[in-house]
Amino acid sequence: MQKVQFKQYNEGEVLLFPDRLDSTISENHLVRIINHTVNQLDLTFLISTYSGGGTPAYHPRMLLKILLYAYCLKLYTGRKIANALRSDITFMWLSGKQYPDFRTINNFRSGRLKDSI
Template identity: 40%
Template sequence: MNQLFLPMDLETDIPESHLVRVVNHAVDRLSNSIFGAAYPGDSCHSYHPKILTKIIIYVYTQRIYSSRQITKTVRENIMFM
């Protein structure tokens, strides 16, 4: 438990051809104006809408629909991080 902790690079643990990379790339290609229209105003969001979109698309491909299960999976599974 008291071993040395090194910063993790999650990119090295995800294979190049993994579905999560495809979802990431596809959402990154979307224009930010799409998200600006959906989230107008001066309020500060905890997470950028693009990040949340990536999570929702990927969890649905994994057949995870429960918000509690999504929360648990995002905290525990490297592919979702």
């Protein structure tokens, strides 16, 4: 009888994700298409809605990317989008591992985007 062997498994491993999140995302993945498309947009109209001062805000380009990607995946609530930012590697990559909460996401779309898009 042969000895049973298993692949190494350690849920407490310090590095659970690859060094580069995009190494696991294919070149033709939807998240890359949205990223490329939003990077090409002129967002001066959106950036001009910010007054400055206070705590630094999340970049509107990043927030727009995560909203568009979430809508494509039929995620519409701010809480589900905020959860995806912490659990889905494509959302993590798209946001640059930044984690706006559901209030920030909802305020962005209902306040800044409402009259812009």
